[in-house]
Amino acid sequence: MTNPITPPPELVEQWEAETAHTTKDEIWHVAVQAAQWGADQELEACCKWVDWKWSGVKSRELRAARRTKQPSLKARALVVLDDCSDRLEGAHKNIIRRALEALDD
Numbered sequence: 001m002t003n004p005i006t007p008p009p010e011l012v013e014q015w016e017a018e019t020a021h022t023t024k025d026e027i028w029h030v031a032v033q034a035a036q037w038g039a040d041q042e043l044e045a046c047c048k049w050v051d052w053k054w055s056g057v058k059s060r061e062l063r064a065a066r067r068t069k070q071p072s073l074k075a076r077a078l079v080v081l082d083d084c085s086d087r088l089e090g091a092h093k094n095i096i097r098r099a100l101e102a103l104d105d
Contacts, residue, residue, distance in 0.1 A: 005041050007034065043067065072105040 007015075015030050022030075043066055047059035071079075077100050085093055 005038050007037060011037065040067075074100055074103050074105050 015034060018030050019027050043063065047063055050059040050062055078097070081088075081093065081096055081100065088096070
């Protein structure tokens with residue numbers, strides 16, 4: 001019997017491939033993905049128990065409370081742009097900012 005919090009071998013292989021010859025930042029990204037996957041598995045197990053004990057409404061409320069919507073890719077890119085602004089010339093930063101702001105969320 002496997003523990004549901006243990007990632008399947010295919011996912012572990014994917015993470016290993018993503019970390020081959022990578023930087024600390026890239027490894028950090030994969031670690032965050034792994035932690036999120038584990039947290040999602042635990043949340044789903046809790047929601048199944050809540051569905052069994054009460055109703056589907058309660059599990060939907062639990063899921064909504066524990067998994068808020070992530071910022072859009074556009075919003076995250078703008079934050080990254082602000083973080084690296086000291087390494088970009090003003091004109092380059094403005095071009096990138098205008099391009100990002102022109103995208104839909």
